[in-house]
Amino acid sequence: LSNNTLIDLLATSRSTPGELIMCQEKLVQEAVDTLLDNGIRGQPMRDGHNKVYKSFSNVIEGKEGRFRETLLGKRVDYSGRSVIVVGPSLSLHQCGLPREIAIELFQTFVIRNLIRQNCASNIGIAKSKIREKELIVWEILQEVAQGHPILLNRAPTLHRLGIQAFQPILVEGRAICLHPLVCKGFNADFDGDQMAVHLPLSLEAQAEARLLMFSHMNLLSPAIWDPISVPTQDMLIGLYVLTIGNRRGICANKYNPSNCKNYPNQRVYNNNYKYTKEPYFYNSY
Template sequence: MCSESLTDTYNLYWNEDDLTMKQSEILLINDVISRHIASGGKSELIQEDWDYLQLHAALYINSELSGIPLSMQPKKPGRGLVQRLKGKQGRFRGNLSGKRVDFSSRTVISPDPNLQIQEVGVPVHVARTLTYPERAFAANLPWLRALVANGPDAHPGANYVQQRGAPHKKYLKYGNRDKVAQELKCGDIVERHLVDGDVVLFNRQPSLHKLSIMCHRAKVQPQRTFRFNECVCTPYNADFDGDEMNMHLPQTEEARAEALILMGNKSNLVTPRNGELLIAATQDFITGGYLLTSRDTFLTKGEANQLAACLLAGPDAAMRLTLPPPAILKPRRLWTGKQIFSLIMKPNDKCKVKANLETKGKNYTGNEDMCVQDSCKCLNSV
């Protein structure tokens, strides 16, 4: 009688949640036990029902119990409370510690020494998909109209327009985009593509400490991988043998401001654990700096100008450089690598950087000289 009733229960609640079905079975078995006791049933039958009740109460908690007799095996396996909590797909690891979110992307990482340490190169394919809700006002209205006219396929463009007071968003892939652009007014929200300078969060899993996720500035590039400067590998513990990283695009001005101030790449150059420098020159940068500033490194005017011209990039493209006078005049004019390094520290006379890169040697002389260990006149003072 008990097994027939349970079959009916399964048929009745086949589309319900596992826990709901298990609770129904427990209530049903309780009802069967009550009727057997009221009708004066045999003690063996009541004991069998009681054991069956204990089994289902235990399966309600943990559905993976071992040692269940074949005659009492449940016909349909379910998920108990324990199964909902434990494991990668459980509540803790699946829904609390790690969550699937919108406005995020993930791809392979590559090195790019030409990017600044706070920049991350974003593929244009990702930039067309990730959007930021920009509110229109008088100053940015012409720019947003141009983005709306470009639509979702051309970068920079826009995917949706939420007109003020309208219940639905307009998808810009279809329809007359020029008409929508002309009707754009202050207060409307344009979901525009990610563009250069946008604030993004960059993360490499496993996120073991605070610096595993930091804020960068986006720089849209035509490649298919995320790119960033190798000097920032240490806090992420990243290498370029196939590692993947995540990028999130904050959706409000408050989130952007908090990310930039609290999680900014330049605000976390040292670890809060012990003050150790994390974002610093590594590998090729150290080797290049050593070779450039060696005592026997001399550069012709063309080589010195070429290295100096490498400083003219990005926001410093229009910067004026003051090349120092050559260190050697005869038989030909030559500049030392140390002079070029000094130029990096102080590119022109208007620069307010004041750094003394000279150290005292052990030759006990009052005059400056070029000592063998590069100690006294090791670098030009700047």
């Protein structure tokens, strides 16, 4: 509209004041700036419903922009994503996989087994049984998932241990359960981190996951060969509490009052803190 008004004014420029043409040119320039980058002149322009206009730069930039959302972000089949929570009852090579995610990942395998076991005559009937969540579906899903490894990945994947293989254990809920000792390799914690699940399909991929990528086979850092599965935080506190009364442990607890004895190389300072020149050890045998 501003552009058409400016064209009409320029067509009758002999009888139009110059100040009016300059004001109209300024309005056209502001409209172009708003189209390219709304807010470059300060407050962004809004419509009649007080909603900010979306410019070309807003469509391109940001996490939900065209580049990062559509061009760089690729969606793949046989994958899922969920929040991770701690699974203290799991083994090091196991992870808790929610049933809702598992039935989507292994749906083709479940359909094939339903047809093989004559529980369904075609794919449509098998899918209807899955939608109705019949008991036979969960039994077949348990059998299929038990011998099929899955891959867990946490972005950003900065080194080799950023993606590891696990044996899935079906759990209730919607969160992925993870053993706390494998968190260091992923650089993950349980404050809302999300992890992606991928399903290896070919026999070669499954063999590689079993032989090279299982978490219990990657206990050392590939960079400096230090242990990557080290107990920290509440695990250390739990070990301390469990062994606080064990006087035959690997190392006697000198902070336990029951272990305070008169040792020959022991000195007592004025602040009543007992000092031992050399740590004393007990053999567990």
